[in-house]
Structure formats: structure tokens, C-alpha cells
Amino acid sequence: MPDVSEHIAGLARRGTEPVVVQTLRSTAAATLAYMAARWLTDVTAPLLAPLTALLVVQVTLFATITTGVRRVNAVVTGVLLASAFSAVVGLSWWSLGLLILAALTAGHLVRVSEFVPEVAISAMLVLGVTQVAETALDRVVETVIGAVVGLLFNLVFIPPVWVRSAGEDIEEQARRMRQLLIRLSEEADENDAPHNRLPDKLEEARRLDQDVAQVDASLTQAEESLRFNPRAKEPLLTRIVLRTGLDTLEVCAVILRTMSRNLSDLAARRTDEPLFPDDVAPAMRELLTNLAGAVDSFATVITSQVSSAADEAEAFLEVELDAARISREHVAKLLLARVQEHPKQWQWHGSLLAEVDRMLEELDIQKRSTNLAAELDRVSREEREQYPRLYRMRRRLERLQRRARRLRRARTS
Template sequence: MAGKGRGVRDVTDPLLDLVRRHSEPVVAQTLRSTVAAVLAYVVALLLSSEPAPLTAPLTALLVVQVTLYTTLTTGVRRVNSVVVGVVIAIGFSSLVGLTWWSLGLIILASLVIGRFVRAGEFVPEVAISAMLVLGVTTTRVAATAWDRVLETLIGAVVGLLFNVLFVPPVWVQPASESIEHLAGRMRDLLLRLGDQVLGQVPVAEAAARLHEARQLDHDVVQVDAALRQAEDSLRMNPRVKEGLLSRVVLRTGLDTLEISAVVLRTACRTLTDLAKARTGEPLFRGDIAGALRELFGHMARAVESFAVLITTQVSASAEEAEDRLVQELAASRASREVVAHLLLDGVREHPRQWQLHGALLAEIDRILDELDVAKRSERLVEELNRQSREQREKYPWVAKLRARLGAAPEHRLDALRLPPE
């Protein structure tokens, strides 16, 4: 009985976990795609002459994406690919039957034409549609072809309407959590560097910190993927009033953390080289090591405050995070000056590896400069202006319409309001 109970739990636990995680993008996408596919099948049964119009739910399954923006763009490209494939099949069916060489020829023609009609990732769908239609008997080609077009249109329309009526969530929270996780990894690494500079450091330990810094590149890639999804969820979403500003705040924040991660990796390499040159002795003199530890601690808290600043959704919390960031940056710069004077005195007495000391200070300066609040504001304004200019050039009619309606500019730095998750 105990074994049987464990077996039931083994089956139900993943289902319960899926229910608990209903707010995650993967779970929400699974549920939304299922409902849209079923609705498309029901509508196709009413409108199509096919006994099992499975193309409709298949299209809806592929069209319903995790964001409204990708749903609209995917739906248009998919309908385009299917219609082109059907037209190609009808043309071939009137000339040749289904043979090995005609099959190869229609696949080749479909893939080439699919590139010209800009089917995007649905280029293979052009060939698939052509093959399925060509595979029926000649007398049934026209009926089957247009049934497939009808089912595709039904699936695409149902998928589009489903995401328009039931707008997908804004996936800012998962992206924010990913950014905070990246900043947390950087904070922990800085704190470990502060502990590492105290006393003698084995080369293996310094190399381990360098490997940890290199792993930050993988974290950046994962955060970038989550942020791209969040950016798509903000586009064309009626729940978002300041979509451009929200996207720019998160994107520029990730850019800053990415640059800081690269410089931090270089700093770890500098400390590793120093450990190799000073085996059997401390990396730094006692007072220098203590000052460095304090400096790395302030920098760790500055990185954490920066992540909170760019991911917070409440103005009061943003102001608190900015105040903490300003304080930690000021403390970091003060500690940096102390370290610089101590290192200079030490180099005058013992000039060994003086270039590594200078490199470490330069890398610390670069990180502090990237996290600077004034520089962040300048970067935000520049990026907002650039993207606004590109949108006006790409869609001039939108700018004219907003001007006639007297609408305020979309980007206002004091109006960041993201919808609740």
C-alpha cells in the first residue's frame, strides 16, 4: 500500500506543482494554447466540410504566443505561408501528379518562394502545406486546398482574437527576478573577493573566483532571453501605458550589469595573476587588505541597490533604492581613495607587480562609473530619444495622429507605472 501511495504521489505531485506555478510564463502559455486550440477546433467543425479539421487547432496552437505582439506577427506569417503553399500545390497539381521528382520539385519551389514572401520561421510550412494538398487525388485538390486555407484562417483568427480578448500577462516580473538574480550573483562574488584578499590566497581559490566570474556570462544570456520576452509583452499591450519607458529602463539596466560583469571578470583575472606571483605570502598588506574588503562590500551593496532601482515598480521604492545606491557609491569612492593611497605607499616600498595594482584600481573605477546614477539618467534619455526618433521615422502616421489628438509623449521619466503581475 505504501508503494502504491508513493506511485500516486509521483503522478500527482507534478500536476500540483503545475497548478502552484500558474503565474509562470510556461504554465500560462500551456493553458492558454490548450483553450485556444479547442475553441479553434469547435469553430472549424461548424464552418469546414472536413470531418476532422485538425489544421485549425494546430494553427491556433502555433499562433497563440506568450505575448500579444508575437501572436499578431506569428499569425500573419503563418497564414501567409499556408496560402502560398496551397497556391503552389494547385499550380503543380494541374501540370503533374505526385511522383518522386515532382515532390522534390515542389519542396524546392516552396522553400525558395517562402523566402521571397517573407514567411520567416514558417518557410517550412509553405512546403508542408503544398505537400499535404498535392498528396490528395486530383479531383480533390481544389476542395482540400481551400479547406486547408479555411482551417488555417479559422485557427489564426481564433488565436488572434483569444489573445486580443484575453490579453496575455505582462512578463516584467520574471525578467525583473532574473535581473535581480544576476545582480545577486555579482554581489556574492564581490563579497567573496573581499574575504579573499585577507591573508594568503592559494592560486586554486583565486582561479575558482575567476571561473565564477566567467559563469556570469551564462547568466547574462538567460536574463537577456527573459528580458526579450518582457519587452515583447509590453509592445501593443493595452494594459501598459508607458511601454517604451519600461522597456528602456530594463534594457539599459541589463546593459549596465553586463558591462560591470565583464569588468568584474577582468578584476578577478588581475587578482588571480597577483596570486600566481605571490605564492606563499599575502596578496596585500594587512591595512590594504582591510580597506579593499570594505571597498568590495560597498560595491556589492551598490550593485544590489542598482538592481532594485531598475526593477522596482513603485516610485517610493525607486527613490529609496536610488538613495541607497548614491550612498553606497559615495562610500565606495571614498574607500577607493583610501585603497589608492595605501597601494601607492606600498608600491613605493615594494614595487613588485605595481601594474596589477593599477589595473585593479582601474577596473574598480569602471564598475563605479557604470553604476553612477547621473550616467544612468543620461543613458536613459539618450535611448528614449533614439527609439522615439526611430519610431517616428518608421511610423510617421502614428506621430501625426498623436499630435492631432494632443497626446503626451509616451516616455516620461516620472511616469513609470507597470501593471501588477
């Protein structure tokens, strides 16, 4: 019975994944486009309508609005080219090659940007089914129907916001970093020589870079899902909080890799003794453990966004950072007292402390607030300059939403 419930819960979780949602949305939009084309035209099998709907329907509303016109332009251009070719030469190996060349060239001329290949794809598909529709006008009408259905589908059934999945990925990244720091702290407090185990920790730290790239892809999708989406609350602030937070974790991942390298090099030169003296090892373990807690708390702060939970997480992060700073000073004094015993190895001690300082600086709450404010100003300015009409439209929607909220509060009070 528990296995069945876990299986059902797993299916429910997968049902909310972006790939699953987009598959269902694309299927529904294409089917509706086909039905609409059958109803509005005399074409027996209007396959261009569902094809265009598939191309227009995007994961996010922002992508639909900004790329829908270029996609329609690409498809229409391909349809017109294929219509001309089918009327003159028909389908053969040389006409197909010539059609592809003409379609790709035309795609650059009509400035469809990244959708140039779709001009050729549409042209080939139309040329292959040229006997289905009788005139070029039929094919153009099918294309327009599919485009309209795709655009309306995303406007009526607004795509979801993927902030939660991106936040979970960020928290998972912070959890991996925290676990590595804890394992490094355990190695620092071991009585035997850890030179055989620390290279594995170094490889684990290097893999964190690949993990950051995966989280970045998830966050990019979440950022697009927030743009011009009426479901989103404070979209710009949410985007900037998550993006700047991931940037900080990425820097911390690089610092953590350098720290792992320093400890690995230090262990390689102490093959017959512990990594740190008996009086230094517990303090070093405490320092790395405090850093692990700070990284975890930082992830909670950025994923909680603007709420009471964020205030609590920020207070807890400040406690963790203060504890780490105190531990750092204690470790520095102990290592300085031991410098005479291993004078040639002080460079690794100094480098390790410098990396700790860098991580503490990156996680600092005041620095985060300053960077967040600067990034908010920069992104707002860029959006106004790049998408002035869409920006004005979004501002109008926000004003309408605020007015609606005030009316609801007035009615309930």
C-alpha cells in the first residue's frame, strides 16, 4: 500500500513538471487549431493549422508574445515559397535542395531571427503535402488559423509560473554545497592522514559547476514564466532575487572548489600526520560547519522571497555568519601560533582563510541588499528600453490589479 501511494505521489509531482505541462498544452492547442481549421475552411486535412499552433504555443507567456509574430512570419514565408515551388517544379531531389536554399535565404531577409530553420521546415512540409490543399491561399489561411489559436490559447490558458521548481533547484544546489562543507569539516577533524580521501572531495567540488549550469537553465525558464504573467506577484523582484542569489551560490561554489584544492594540497604534504594539529582541528571543523549552515540559510533567504519567512531566514543567516566570523578569527589565531612548526605550509593556511573571507563576503546580508537594489535598477531600465510597449502594457496591468485588490478590500471591510 505505501508503494502505491508513493507511486501516485510521484506521478502527481511529475504532472507539474514543465515538460509534462508543455506537452499537454501543445497537444490541446494543436487539436483545437485542427478543429477550427476544419470548421472555417473547406480543406479536407488542414495539417498546417496544428503545425503552426505547435510552433506558436510556448512554455511561457513572454515567449509567446515576443516570438509569436516571428514564428508566424517564418511559417507564412515558408508556405508561400513552397506554394510557388509546387506550382512550378513539384517535388524532386533537386527542387527540394533549391527550396531549402531559398527558404533559408528568405528567412534572413524577412528577419525572423532564430526561426530561420522554421522557414525551411514549413516549406518542406507544405511541399510534401501539396496535394492536400488546392491553393496557396488555403495554406496561408490554415497558417493564420493555427497562429491565432496558439496565441489565444496562451492568453486564455495562461502558462504556469515555474518559480517553485527553480527555488527547489536552488535549495538543492545549496544542500549539496552544505554537505560538501560538512564532509570537509569532518576531514579537518580526523586523527589520521586524509590525503587519500580529500581528492574525492575535490572532484565533488568540481562537479558543483555542472550542477550550477543545470540550476541556471531551470532559473532561466522561471524568469521567462514571470514576465508579463498576471499570475506572478512582484515578478521583477522575484526574478532579481533568485538570479542574484544563484550568482552568489555560483561564486561560493568556485570558492569551495578552491578551498577543497587547498586542503587536498595540504593533505598531500602531510601524509604521515593529521591535516591540522589537535588544538586547531576542532576549531576548523566548527568554522566549516558554520559556513555550511550559512550557505543553507542563504538559500532559504532567497527562495522565501518577500515574506515573514524571509525575515526569519535572514535573521538566522546573520547568526550563522556571525558564528562563522568568530570561528574564523579563532582559527586564524591558532594557525598563527603554529606557523613555526610548518612555516612552508603557511601559504595554504593563508589561502584557506582568504577563501573563507571571500565566502563570508559573498553571503553578507548588506552586500546582498546593495547588489539587489543595483540589479533592480539596471533590469528595470533595460526592460523599458528593450520592450517599451510591453513594459507600458505590464504597468497598466499592474495598476488594474492594484485597483482590483483595493476594491476587494473595500467590499470586505
